[in-house]
Amino acid sequence: MRYYIQWLEQWINRGLDLIYPRSAGCPICRLPICSCASTILLNYSRQLTCRRCGKFLAKPGICSECMGRGTSFPERVWALAPYEGSLRDALHRFKYQGEKRIGKFFAELLLAGPGNELGEPDLIIPVPLHPSKLRQRGYNQAQILAEQLAKGLNIEVKSDVLNRVTLTQPQSGLSRQARLANLNNAFRLSKPLEVKGKSILLVDDIITTGSTLEACGIVLRQAGIAGLTGICLAAGRQAE
Numbered sequence: 001m002r003y004y005i006q007w008l009e010q011w012i013n014r015g016l017d018l019i020y021p022r023s024a025g026c027p028i029c030r031l032p033i034c035s036c037a038s039t040i041l042l043n044y045s046r047q048l049t050c051r052r053c054g055k056f057l058a059k060p061g062i063c064s065e066c067m068g069r070g071t072s073f074p075e076r077v078w079a080l081a082p083y084e085g086s087l088r089d090a091l092h093r094f095k096y097q098g099e100k101r102i103g104k105f106f107a108e109l110l111l112a113g114p115g116n117e118l119g120e121p122d123l124i125i126p127v128p129l130h131p132s133k134l135r136q137r138g139y140n141q142a143q144i145l146a147e148q149l150a151k152g153l154n155i156e157v158k159s160d161v162l163n164r165v166t167l168t169q170p171q172s173g174l175s176r177q178a179r180l181a182n183l184n185n186a187f188r189l190s191k192p193l194e195v196k197g198k199s200i201l202l203v204d205d206i207i208t209t210g211s212t213l214e215a216c217g218i219v220l221r222q223a224g225i226a227g228l229t230g231i232c233l234a235a236g237r238q239a240e
Contacts, residue, residue, distance in 0.1 A: 029086050056079070083206055100141075
């Protein structure tokens with residue numbers, strides 16, 4: 001195992017002073033001293049998640065949405081924490097408010113938690129943004145995470161092989177079927193030979209219905225990849 005939860009809190013408390021000055025505070029709660037990192041990792045080791053999509057469950061098994069998923073969806077997706085509370089607020093700042101510095105912090109948490117369970121993928125690919133949205137935002141938060149994960153796992157990252165070619169309407173508020181329809185033909189591979197026969201790890205920030213990962217999976221599997229998994233920072237909860 002590359003990382004160990006038992007020493008992570010001490011490591012992060014020291015590292016935060018160098019990477020994120022105390023004047024800036026914790027990337028999640030903004031306090032100068034806290035236990036956010038260790039709490040998130042402790043909860044990750046204890047909480048039950050869907051064995052397919054990573055959604056947080058009340059009991060072991062597979063969530064109801066994954067019962068009907070096809071082969072285009074990743075074989076397994078890992079999520080670090082539920083999409084709620086102060087983590088949700090921090091993700092919003094990371095994604096929409098230009099706080100790119102949070103990305104390295106989040107990537108370290110991913111490495112220390114689900115990063116230990118990923119196996120050995122051949123390539124890491126971030127879920128791409130449409131060029132117009134990339135210009136508007138200035139960066140792709142999934143690419144920031146992917147590049148940091150690639151360093152920690154010593155695995156090659158490819159950010160130019162999977163492209164978003166259709167500017168779709170926002171996914172928020174849409175059902176799973178509507179999201180899939182919205183993403184139909186939204187992604188395209190520019191370099192299919194670079195993924196053929198490879199085991200791919202897709203990286204995104206949040207998984208809700210999983211339609212984005214499934215849409216990416218369609219074009220990747222058409223290129224003849226050997227396997228597909230995914231990792232993200234947050235996922236929803238399955239209603240009891």
